[in-house]
Amino acid sequence: MVGVALGGVEGEEIEKRRRKLRVFSPEYYAVCGLGGMLSAGTTHFAVTPLDVLKVNMQVNPLKYNSIFSGLNILVKEQGLSSLWRGWGGKLFGYGAQGGCKFGLYEYFKKTYSDVFVGQDRSLIFLFSSASAQVIADVALCPFEAVKVRVQTEAKFAKGLVDGFPKLYASEGLSGFYxxxxxxxxxxxxxxxxxxxxxxxxxxxxxxNVIQKKKEDCSRAQQLGVTCIAGYTSGAIGTIVSNPADNIVASLYNKKFNSVWQAVKNIGFSSLFTRSLPIRFALVGPVVTLQWFFYDTIKVLTGLPTSGGIMDDELRTAKADVLIH
Known part of the structure; x- marks a missing residue:
């Protein structure tokens, strides 16, 4: 009735907005969660061979000391199929993590924006991403535990189906976490x-580069921005997270029994350099594709692409509430 009463172009615009998926609605968070699950699960699955090599380089750096020689050793000793060990953990584990991470990030971003009114946006991004990741890793952890054992111990299990009960039988619930x-x-x-x-x-x-508002850019331009920003964010994050990634692989492989023991044996400087080249090759494209797939799903459902428009999103959401 609102659209009919106003009539003309303005009425049509309001009717289009009413038919579109509203930002910050329950359906919006559901799409973000589904988009995160599909984008993270599929991209991590696609790079399983590189992940198998990365984990083996972390737990046995003397044997697997470079990307090309490491791949040759794996294929020669264990066959081509060894490069796809742990694919279930990558697909389903990182799918669960991605759904929580992206969906809850959007939820917490709106929640903290309402709480920290007028605060620096970086604080909102920080608290939102941290809150989402804490929950996302709880979902990922059991899959990661089985995946690492499957990838580094040829006789442990074939995958998730036999890996979960075997790990539980040997280490109990604590073994997953x-x-x-x-x-x-x-x-x-x-x-x-x-x-x-x-x-x-x-x-x-x-x-500073395009010098146009997002809404004035084509969808192709917007997705191009998503890819560039996605690769940048993945590269920076890889450097920061590399020490902990080496520790995680060593603990799950039972190479060391504690974080301190892992740090002491790996060496402080090696924590930052070990497996860093393979992680650059692995994480950068994965994060870029995740953002691209995630934003493509949002675009296909009528939602704006991610980033850079938080204030506009909030205003749009308030306007939609008034219209409805």
Whole structure:
């Protein structure tokens, strides 16, 4: 009735807005969660061979000392199929993590925006990403525990189906979560850096490079910005999170029994350098594709692309509430 009463172009615009998925609605968070699950699960699954190599380089750096020689050793000794060990943990584990991470980030961003009115946006990005990642890693942890054992111990299990009961039988429930704190140590800094640098990179690109408002750019341009900002955020996050990633792999592989023992044996400087090249090759493209797939799903459902428009999103959401 509102659209009919106003008539003309203005009425049509309001009717279109009413038919579109509203930002910050329950349906909006559901789409973000689904988009995060699909984008994270599929991209991590696609790079399983590199992940298998990365984990083996972390737990046995003398044997697997470079990307190309490491791949040759794996294929020669264990066959081509060994490169896909742990694919279930990558697909389902990181799918669960991605759904929580992206969906809850959007939820917490709106919640903290209402709480910290007028505060620096970086604080909102920081608290939102950290809150989402804490929950996301609880979902990921059991899958990660089984995945690492499957990838580094050929006789442990074939995958999730036999790996879960075998790990539970040998180590109990604690076996699934003994790497949770190192996982938080790896993923919390990565997530905070990833989301914050992504948001600011998007702002920077629109203001100083494209010099146009997001809504004045084509969808292709917007998704291009998403890819550039996504790769930047992934590269920065990789450097920050590399020490904890090495510790997680060592703990789950039962190489060491404690974080301190892992740090002492790996060496402080090696924590930052071991497996860093393979992680750059792995994480950068994965994070870029995650953001691209995630924003493509949002665009296809009529939602704006991510980043750089938080204030506009909030105003749009308030306007939609008034219209409805």
């Amino acid at each position: 003994k790497g949770l704190f190192p996982l938080w140590g790896r993923n919390l800094p990565f997530s905070v850096i990833m989301f914050t640098s992504f948001e600011h990179s998007v702002d920077l690109l629109y203001r």
